[in-house]
Amino acid sequence: MAEIRLGIEAPFGVLPGRSFDVQPFPIEPGDRIVFLTDSMRECNAASLDVAAVLEATAGDLRDDATMVCRDRYGGPPRGRTTEFGADPEPPRRPADPDVRTGPRAGRYRLATMRIDRAGWPFITGPLAPAAVLAVAGPRGTRWLASPFVALSAYMALFFRDPDRRCDSVPPDPDDVLSPADGVVMVAGEPQDGVAPEGEWQQVSVFLSVVDVHVNRSPYRGEVVESSYRKGSFLAAYRKESAHRNERTEIWLRDTEGPTARTVVFRQIVGVLARRIVTRTGPGQRLATGERMGLMKFGSRMDVFLPPECTLTVAKGQRVRGGETVIARWPATG
Template sequence: MVTIDREAAPATAVAAVPAVLAALAGRRGAALALGALPVAVALFFRDPDRRSDRTTVDPDVVVSPADGKVMYAGPGQDGVAPEGEWQQVSIFLSAFDVHVNRAPYGGRLREVTYRPGKWLAAYTHESAHLNERTDLVIEREVDGVTRVVHFRQIVGLMARRVVTRVAAGEEITTGQRIGLMKFGSRMDVFVPPEAELLVQRGARVVAGETVIARWPSTVGAA
């Protein structure tokens, strides 16, 4: 099932104004043509169900937090990755992708930090540390070892607002909806070196479904 996120309401209302004005002016053809704009805006905020909504997720897997295209997968990039040793997956979301974001891993949210910034194109290296963004850090104990996953919502040239609907201290599940970014953006995911990356540059990923990294197997499931 596909629903429309509540953030669609104000944007769709604004997009509908030209069609309404055309209709009031008696320009029926123009009104019908302009009526496609609010429909397109509403569809941007579509929120489809995903496999992680209906199944128990393996505690060893990290799933994609966003729909889009992998633009980098490898060692943490200087100036992009948090301090320390990390592996990194960066995902670019076009205006045509679903923009509802999901948690790549389940556990306790240790940190949720919003940082204001610029609106550079999301595919540029500089956007990772100069653009408006929210950093989220998840920790989870598995077999007595604490695992940490760091991920980042980054708005881009078209996207001018990041929406985060979770807070530090909350317990979240893998694939859970955590917010969205408006109109074209980027998601970065950072996992420790012991987790194996399972995607490559150019791959298409689906939020809550595509496995992007995996830890060595543990006994049992969450």
């Protein structure tokens, strides 16, 4: 019997992670998928995404296959344990030759982390005074360069652009993915005066200043309309920000299936943000989870979906852009 080990990574190498790496694997009868975790919180988060793992793996899990959440270092299961089929066997040692370790496409690697091109002026700007103070500053004052170096490091962190699962594993054609990292503020009936005309459901994600601010398309389709509106800079978590703040609205229409599907989403800046970067326009076709822009220094994203979609997230839930499924269209065919 073989094991497929899916590791939960620690973002930036310091903070506890909440995602796992998924790649297609051929699953044979009796195989087991094992979540390797570092904490109870991660174990719980992993067990909530069992459906995503099942959809991302190639092949079918038989009745005698098992999925279990275990401690990364070979300890007993921690937190909620999700199992399918037979009772799990004791975890194998990492050196077991029958263990297959999947590629870690979604992990954070500081040395090779992609930085969005919009961030380089903010990263290099503080380094100029830091260099002057460090090289030419009077002795005893060179420590003043430290705050500028720290600011540059924070800017690099803010404009980081990590790969996500959708970059290596094609999403299910019925899945709608979160367009950004953050916390769900609204999931369900739209806020008053916020949604476009017609019947919609609303999912809103608030991005803090420590979240990844690269935005992704929540669904596939052609951009049929894109509009920019100037406005205020209220705190993004306030309801009024959805219709009073500076924002970009994008309409996507997918006509590949038997019926056309329309998704509307907005980039809305917050109290600190002063610029929206939108790298798409009418006539361009976007894939589900494709990068399409970013917002600077705290913001929110609103997604509007037709009533026939089933929402899969709840208010207060933390989501990851390009990975977390926020809704599903009814299956066709």
